[in-house]
Amino acid sequence: MIARYVLTSTCLSSGTMNLTQSLRVFLQGKDRIALRDEEGEIYDGIVNWRQNRLEGLAPYYAKRRLNVNDKIALHLEGDEIGLEALTPTAKSARPRATEVERSRPQLPEPTPEKTEKRIKVTPYPKEVIFPHKPVASEAPAFSADLEALGFSRESGSAPWVFRAALGRRTFHLALAKFGEMDAKELLAYRQQGRVQYAAIVAGESSKPEALAEIAAVRPSGLVQMGLGFVSPEALQRLVKLRTAFPVGPLDVERLLREGRIDLESIQGLEREISAVLRERSHFSAVLTLLAEMPPQQVFLLADLMPMAREMYLEADHLQQVLESLSNPPFLLLKRLSPGEFLMRQSVEQTLADWVEYAEVMARRLQGVLQDK
Structure with a gap:
């Protein structure tokens, strides 16, 4: 399987690659991966799932002298990724002299019979030779944030076009x-x-001026005109949210339809994510309550309520989690009657079974994806 990657300034400065869809599929379940370059040299790649990037590429970038917008072919094979720079200007740095070479006597170089006169020619700028062809610019900082949110950049100058597949x-x-x-x-x-x-795109401090310019184009409103406002601070906040919850292009599109992606507009999304995370904390709290209960014991919902209230759990939250734990793939409990449950096995054993199940599924899925 072969994938292609276009380097950004962020990639070069940090020695990383963003985890594109093809990389995420190939690296599923891995924390490290061997990176082999064109000359067979191996680099240790670290998969940073939290920051959605592959780390450890700085030595390769330096060796091949890569620049912004250079392309790299990624050969995704087995337990390693083959790296191949797809630019004619990329070349390895000249190797340093060995100790043996430095110890050899230096012979005088022969004096040339004729001295050639070298003339330095300054080439015309590309924009002079090709006035119709736009010159690629360095990608803006917000490009890395959109790529982290699942977009791919498809242009090298303004307007910066991003694609959500x-x-x-x-x-x-x-x-x-x-x-x-x-x-x-x-x-x-x-x-x-x-x-x-x-x-x-404008900073939150420049939002009034930017919105005034947008309104001047067609003062009927942001949503109807098809032109909106985005602040880099809001994109950075979305990337930060992604470390706790899988925010993606559809969430961004919902904000675009409303005409703005700024710190004020994303507060609704933050509240939704907080509610989901609270549900997860309820799940953890119930497991903590059940951890003290021995296997094969019958209990009622009411038996857990005194301790549940100390954890600020209401009866409906407790009931919902207990019902979930009675169904696959959990099967920690068996529902006997409304509000009555059997503890099948200990929470500790159940957690161990879940870990084993997850590892088996990860290996199975990895095999299926490799076969494709």
Whole structure:
């Protein structure tokens, strides 16, 4: 299996790659992976799932002298990833002289009979030779945040176009920094049907000025005009949320439909995620209550309520978790009658069984994906 990756300034400065969809599938269940370059040299790659990136590539980038927008072919094979720089300018750094070479006597170099005169020629800039071809710019900082949220960048200059591939659905987003591109141009780009969404990117401190420019294009409202506002601070907050909950392109699209992605607009999403995380904490609290109960013991919901209230658990929360623990794949409890349960085995043994089940499934899925 072969994948391709386009380097960004963030990748080069941190010696990393973002975990694209193909990399996530290949690296499923792995924390480390061997990286082999064109000359057979091996690097130790670390899979940082929390920050959604593959680390340990700095020596390879330096060796091949790679730059922004250079491409790398990734050969995903077995227990290693083959690296192949797809740019003619990438070459290995000259090896340092060995101790033996330094100890050899230095013979005088022969004097050339004729001295050639070298003339330095300064080439014309690309924009002079090819005035019709836009020159690629360095990707903006918000590009890395969108890539971490599941988008892929498809342009090398403004407007910065990002693609969200969601299986049976795909949508494109065009962004331009405030002052980098006129709002009318960006709106026209959107109205030509090239992308589904377009927005101006500006910091929270510059939001009033950016919104005024957007409103001047068509004062009927952000949502109707198809042109919105995005702040880098909000994107960074979404990336941070992703470490606790799988935020993705669909969550971003819902905000785009409302016309804004700023710190104020994402508060609703933060509340939803907090509610989900509270449900998970309820689940953990109930397991803590059941951990003191021996196997094969019958109990009532009411038996747990005094301790549950000390953990700020209401009866409906407790009932919901107990019902879940009675169903596959948990099967910790057996429901005998409404509000009455049998403790099948200890919580400790059940947790060990869940770990074993997860590991078996991970190995099975890895085998299935490798066969494809």
